Amino acid sequence: MSTTKAKELLEKYRSGMLSPEEMAILDTWYLRTAAQEDLIIEEAGFEDNLDRVWDRLSVNHSQPVKRKLLSFPRLAAAAILLVLCSFGLYFYLNRTKVDNQIASSDKHFKNDIRPGGNRALLTLGDGSEIVLDDASNGQLAIQSGVRITKTAEGRLLYSVADTHSSGLPTFNTISTPKGGAYQIELPDGTRVWLNAGSSLKFPANFPSSERKVDLQGEAYFEVAKNALKPFKVECNRQEITVLGTHFNVNAYANEKQIKTTLFEGAVRLNAKGAVSRALKPGEEAAFSSGKFLISRTNGEESIAWKKGIFQFEDADIATIMRQLERWYNVEVEYRGNISEDTFRGKISRNVNLSQVLEILEVGGVKFDIEGKKIIVN
The missing domain is CATH 3.55.50.30 (Phage tail protein beta-alpha-beta fold)
Structure with missing residues (x-):
């Protein structure tokens, strides 16, 4: 951010006219400036420390402070962690405006990379492939009596077209690349959100005995209730069995643990050589070294990706x-x-x-x- 823009925001801060969006930008700019000029972030608080930056810029500050917006608790070595939380929340609530306001900041990077988006590849039972981000909205195919449609909202919908269809199940696979994410609704009404670098293999139409899918990577499931037909998720070395529930599974190969976080309903976890465990809402299971470790969680971090956020704890x-x-x-x-x-x-x-x-x-x-x-x- 240029010095002129910084002075403008500082003046608005001193007069009590700063918006929450501008406050978020000023918070981050302040910590950058403090680090660059070897200013010590003391426990006195944000206002006292900001005054020191203000004085160095020699800006007229005759008007009294009318601080009514964001306030910081004690600032010490972890100050960056706090500003990440406030600045990130602002990003999430007002993405377009922040893109415009940050555009003038002083960037030292030689090049830049845009974020991922709604991208996926659908592989049908006969081996044919459909690039979903390029495909037109509407019907894409019919397999095993099921109509496959891309909706105007950019998700994949499986709906039963022929109730008399029979025979061996036809398996489909939806894969998201790095930099991609996608949502799909399975023929039983179960909704799945796939994170980047993930894949889900499933029958185009579930057989009468059970509902089973195979997951690689990360996905959030909202499973349609059916007491007579359990829903099973196979992921790496673990199997999750549910009747109807909402949960997130992180099973990336390069992560140290497979994490299953339950938000609603109940699930049972099984893995070869491990004691079977049941999860209740608000619990998370971490599987590694042949054991399930259960802990309480609010689940926010595990599904932040689904809401369009990186969340770090x-x-x-x-x-x-x-x-x-x-x-x-x-x-x-x-x-x-x-x-x-x-x-x-x-x-x-x-x-x-x-x-x-x-x-x-x-x-x-x-x-x-x-x-x-x-x-x-």
Whole structure:
């Protein structure tokens, strides 16, 4: 952000005329400036520290402070974590405006990468493929008595067209690339949201005995209730059995654990060699080393991606980079000594990569973008 723009926001802050959106930008700019000029972020609070930046800019500040907007608790070493939370929330609520206002900030990146979007590939039972982001809205195919339609909202809909259809089930697979996400409604009414770099294999029409799908990557399920026909999700080395429920599964191959988070209903978890466990709403199971570890959670972090947000709760830089890799379709290279600090906060997934990295850099980590690669220094 230019000095002129900073002075303008500081003057509005001092007069009590700053909007919440402008406050979010000023918060982040302030922490950047404090770091660059070796200003110590003290426990006195945001106002007292901001006054020191104000004085260095020699701006006329004759009007009294009328602070009525965002207030910060004690600022210490974790100040960056707090600003991530406020700035990220602003991004989520007002993405378009923030894109315009941040556009004039001083960026040091040689190039930039746009965020992912509604992209997926559908592979039918006969091996034919349909690129869903290029396909026109309307009917795409009919298989096993089921009509496959792309809706105007950009999701895939399976609906029964022939109730007398029989024979062996025809399996379809929907795959999202890195930088892609997609929503699908299965023939039983179950709705599935697929995160980036994921795939779901399922029968075009479920047989009478059970409903079973195979997941790789991450997905959020809203399973249609059917007490006579359980719904099963196979993912890596784990099987999840439900009747009707809402839950999220993170089963990426490069993550240390398979995490299942339950929001509604009940699920039972099974894995070879492990004791079967049942989950209740508000619980999360982490599976690793042949064991299920159950903990209480509000679930916000696990489904932030579905809401268009990166949400970090004491996440180290490697954890954050894995999410950026998948959503921006990039590689990550680490150089030098990597910070062991953890981050907490929210950032919109609908902004360019440079904007995410700029926010993270306030915490002391430095980045470069070289082609389709993030360099972490």
